[in-house]
Amino acid sequence: MSAVFTQEKFRGGIAADDKYWEALADGEFRLCRCAQCGTWMVPAHYRCGACGSWEQVWPLVEPLGTIYSWTRTRMAFPRTEARADDVPFVTALVEVDGTDGARIFGIVVDTGTAPHIGDRVRGEIRPGTEKSFGYPTIEWQLVDAPTPAPGAGSTEGARA
Numbered sequence: 430m431s432a433v434f435t436q437e438k439f440r441g442g443i444a445a446d447d448k449y450w451e452a453l454a455d456g457e458f459r460l461c462r463c464a465q466c467g468t469w470m471v472p473a474h475y476r477c478g479a480c481g482s483w484e485q486v487w488p489l490v491e492p493l494g495t496i497y498s499w500t501r502t503r504m505a506f507p508r509t510e511a512r513a514d515d516v517p518f519v520t521a522l523v524e525v526d527g528t529d530g531a532r533i534f535g536i537v538v539d540t541g542t543a544p545h546i547g548d549r550v551r552g553e554i555r556p557g558t559e560k561s562f563g564y565p566t567i568e569w570q571l572v573d574a575p576t577p578a579p580g581a582g583s584t585e586g587a588r589a
């Protein structure tokens with residue numbers, strides 16, 4: 430049985446981004462935007478810092494963007510111990526096209542080569558698992574990258 434993020438929600442959040450996770454669980458990539466002035470609010474929050482509006486909209490966004498930063502994780506940290514079998518894996522912070530620079534984290538599918546800042550990526554939504562505490566994830570695939578070898582890359586990261 431796969432976990433559902435609402436049962437495993439991280440503590441300390443204000444839940445403003447629940448709609449992001451709900452949409453992702455439904456297979457849709459939606460980001461928060463002010464309904465009044467159109468400012469993108471990522472991560473989501475309840476009040477727009479630009480105009481003060483309390484109203485948000487969650488438009489569908491194409492999961493396409495550019496790597497802003499990335500890192501290779503080589504050990505399992507306390508909150509990622511469930512992923513110990515997956516290390517090393519690469520995560521990236523991706524600037525999403527058409528969102529004035531909104532950035533979203535995700536695993537990068539291993540192609541056997543290191544990604545570069547500025548690489549173009551397309552996201553694929555993956556369902557929540559026990560390893561992701563029930564949170565669905567977005568997995569970034571390098572655009573025009575060579576096809577991963579069979580068995581390389583996965584929802585849970587990739588092995589070297």
Ligand SMILES: [Zn+2]
Pocket residue numbers: 463464465466467468477478479480481482
């Ligand atoms: Zn606003």
